[in-house]
Amino acid sequence: MSDTDTTTNADGAEVRTDGTGIVPPDDETPTWSERKARSQGLARLTYEYFERSRREDQDLRQQSSYVERDVLAFPTWPHEMIRNLALVSFFVGMIVFLSAALPPHIGPPADSSSTPAVILPDWYLYWSFGLLKLGPLNPDISLLGGQKLMADRTYGVLANVVIVGFVAIVPFLNKGAARRPVEQPFWAAVGMSGVVFAFTIAVLSVKNLVPMDSHVIFDLTFFLPLVAAFVTYAVLRSMREGYMFNLNRRYYRLRPPK
């Protein structure tokens, strides 16, 4: 008898009995269409006629060139939006609290004759501001007698274009079904080095405020992202085996890779 009172269902997955997890409706719960099909009398006749009528429409649709495609994804409504609304209302409360507690500062009025010691854009532009200070990397060509091909300022602006351009073409460089960082350690490493570079280049943009030799800061700006990339790659590669085993077992069974 011990075989019959098993705790695994048809998929072989264990059924939790400790109250965690949500129990899906079992097979005996009638669906809405079953409930309608079970109705009696005029309701039943209405149901049958409308089913025929709908099938007629369906046949007509299929005769035309109208094609329905399904996109493999998680529905935005209601799953995502309901959860998001709950989380977002919390965050909006945070904005209101912050703005009541920390009103912004007003500096002295604009004065074109006195340059302040510290000139900075808002924090989210520090990375772009730092890219303007890449002058030392601007190659000077010996054929031009050590002259630079373009001004350092132009070089900095072009560096911005190159960075944004690279981020934009990522979907066309990295293709395939892999989604999680463990499935694609290389691209996760590229991403981590990008994140670290955004921070180091921001520090470079305020280098006169950092108590360090500016040459050391300049070198670290490019060295730390490389370190971050290697560390990420190593960690993800070592995590991969164990992680992918679980992933393959319960995920690719439902979503086979291309």
Next chain:
Amino acid sequence: MSLEPRDEHDHAGWMETRELTAIEEVYLTALIWLDKRLRIVDYLEILENLYYKVNFQMPKSHTEQYNLDNKFWYWYPLYALGSFSTVAYVVAAISGALLGFYYAPGAGASNGEPALAYNTITFIMTDLNLGFFLRSLHRWSAQVMVAAVFLHMLRVYFTGAYKEPRELNWLIGIVLISLTMVFGYTGYLLPWDQLAFWAGQIGVEMSLSIPIIGEWVAQLLFGGFTLSQSTVQRMYVLHVFFLPFIVTGVIAVHIGIVWMQGIAEPH
């Protein structure tokens, strides 16, 4: 055997094959008669949809569907960042419209004397009832929106959500994040204090450094090669007229595509 094409949807024939009582027959005849003319079935579908929406049963969440760890919930805030930045944008739009009642762009001579823009900001912060809160709300929601947009981009990158059917939305997102930063920059210049003035100076120099079209861009965005009244005025018009229309439109397209395509797996 008949050569006539058989009518698959011969409702009258279907009725005859059934053993119906008189009431049922009258009822069905009336129903079919009305449905042929009024397409009741279409409206019935609307009613049915309403019914199911009222008697709403939450579908299985992703973690239930794939039997992933139920500890997974602490990733959810990262998936809410897109919504969060949209809501922060809406908050900034409302508070910004209210600020627009009191703010006026005006640079004066930029010689250290407070000019019109600076004076209106001072008025908002010190004299206007709850003005400090309004400006604070506008500034914080803008800051939070930019932060959320950056983190949203990182989330999308590290979950590979930019892949196959969603490349276009990634590109639109790049446009949006750039426009968000331009939005922030134009707003940063509006108080016309020292920070704004010298940030504007950097902006002019950056535009002038663009090869070939640099002078034209500086002229268009900053109204000249040095900062003046027209700089503030142009920043103001960009900030309250052009960018709101453009960014709202692009956000609508961005969200519309997400809505049509769904949220990328894995989740």
